[in-house]
């Protein structure tokens with residue numbers, strides 16, 4: 440598999456990525472570098488191989504999967520019709536989101552949107568259907584709302600717009616899912632901004648917890664202080680090196696340890712898990728874990744190694760998603 444060495448996509452703080460010349464000179468297969476530095480290769484970020492996606496979705500369905508939540512928002516080239524077609528072909532429910540991704544991925548025009556205009560855009564899509572698909576396809580979640588560190592002024596505004604949706608008739612309980620900044624303080628800052636704007640904290644999901652809060656006491660503090668959902672959604676990414684910040688990705692085993700710690704502290708009803716599949720290298724065709732990895736591998740470890748009960752596992756995979764996704 441030859442990878443386009445077309446240069447950096449994301450600014451990767453602190454990654455000591457070898458030079459492209461050095462990579463080309465090495466006889467090491469591309470897959471090694473893609474696994475360690477997935478955001479360094481534009482081809483890996485062109486999530487356009489629908490055959491590979493469909494193959495993976497069908498495997499997820501075969502192993503018992505029922506629903507996929509697809510949270511590409513404005514700034515992430517969301518494609519409503521493509522997702523609808525993949526849902527039809529795979530036999531899976533697909534829930535898509537309305538909202539806005541991180542500041543750095545937005546057009547200059549979008550960065551000029553006001554709180555009011557962004558709230559109107561999202562409430563209009565939720566109540567009337569996706570723009571361009573009115574009456575046909577409707578969002579089932581707000582987000583992922585993208586936030587960076589330090590938080591951009593425009594991101595504060597889009598969070599305020601999202602929080603205000605919980606005061607709009609008909610969507611007062613819509614779930615709001617967050618892509619937080621990578622600092623441990625980010626989820627706490629986001630919850631303050633959202634709730635000050637009217638959000639119901641128990642209807643908020645803090646995603647990507649895998650790479651955000653690593654101290655067990657801080658995990659419990661977030662869950663206890665804010666009663667939000669905590670989501671480990673990077674299962675299957677098993678590299679310690681994390682290209683986007685100076686911290687380690689936890690292994691799947693450590694993700695389970697953190698989930699079990701939160702369960703042992705009384706938060707088993709507020710936990711969610713997933714795969715966040717947004718690069719080619721996460722798909723089986725390209726050597727990745729795919730959409731079925733949690734069902735295929737992680738479930739056994741959760742029950743046999745970490746000691747979750749079947750009831751606790753069922754909450755992670757069925758009950759908790761059902762509760763947060765119904766509104």
Ligand SMILES: CCC(=O)NCCS(=O)(=O)O
Pocket residue numbers: 515618647650673683715717
């Ligand atoms: C594009 C999807 C996304 O933002 N995923 C999160 C990646 S990371 O911030 O957890 O590295």
